[in-house]
């Protein structure tokens with residue numbers, strides 16, 4: 258988030274009747290700023306893992322159409338088969354991604370509202386705003402760009418609504434057809450740069466949110482946040498560029 262929240266913990270109000278009607282611990286925790294930050298960090302970690310694995314998997318595009326399509330098919334129906342039925346893992350992963358994305362956005366929104374309410378004095382807000390670095394200040398906007406990107410990306414590759422390839426095209430053909438359109442390639446590159454800024458700040462602040470913020474490890478945190486963002490975004494940006502320059506066709 259753009260600004261710091263100083264640990265606001267509410268807890269269940271005391272019960273006047275003295276009975277045992279406290280809210281469950283997790284609900285109580287989520288109502289506090291600290292709990293929402295945990296939720297942001299944990300759901301962020303799930304997505305960081307997915308984004309990393311997704312980029313590594315997509316590198317198969319450099320091995321050629323057959324390898325890439327085989328891999329895409331394996332992800333769709335073959336993952337964890339025969340331990341689980343076909344497509345079971347796919348739907349499990351989709352459910353996890355949807356639920357974690359929902360709570361990531363909800364907690365971000367609620368933290369912003371809590372922040373605003375906790376700082377009624379305007380000059381104080383401005384001071385913190387200036388102190389925050391570029392990535393931190395832009396979290397909301399990079400987040401919105403990434404969300405719009407995900408929706409476009411699904412319409413492009415998963416649902417095929419906006420993909421220029423013919424019906425029944427393979428994942429490889431869809432990828433090439435999409436990235437051959439300069440505007441689409443440019444959009445993917447811009448959106449992935451926004452994602453890079455977002456996961457750089459996210460990768461840095463998740464340690465803080467989880468309470469893993471011993472000063473001695475700060476340079477490792479910074480190295481992790483930068484290294485992770487550069488590797489993932491470097492890989493992702495390379496795909497539309499490779500198609501535009503004719504290296505993948």
Ligand code: HEM
Nearest residue numbers: 308311315329351407410414415428445452493494496497
């Ligand atoms: C240029 C980089 C990327 C390429 C080439 C790429 C490629 C693909 C491909 C080929 C599919 C599979 C479509 C299918 O067969 O159904 C897919 C699905 C998906 N991608 Fe990407 N992707 C990229 C970046 C991203 C990023 C940055 C995110 C997240 C922020 C993302 C999230 C997803 C999701 C959520 C799905 C749907 C998975 C499912 O079907 O459940 N992708 N992507």
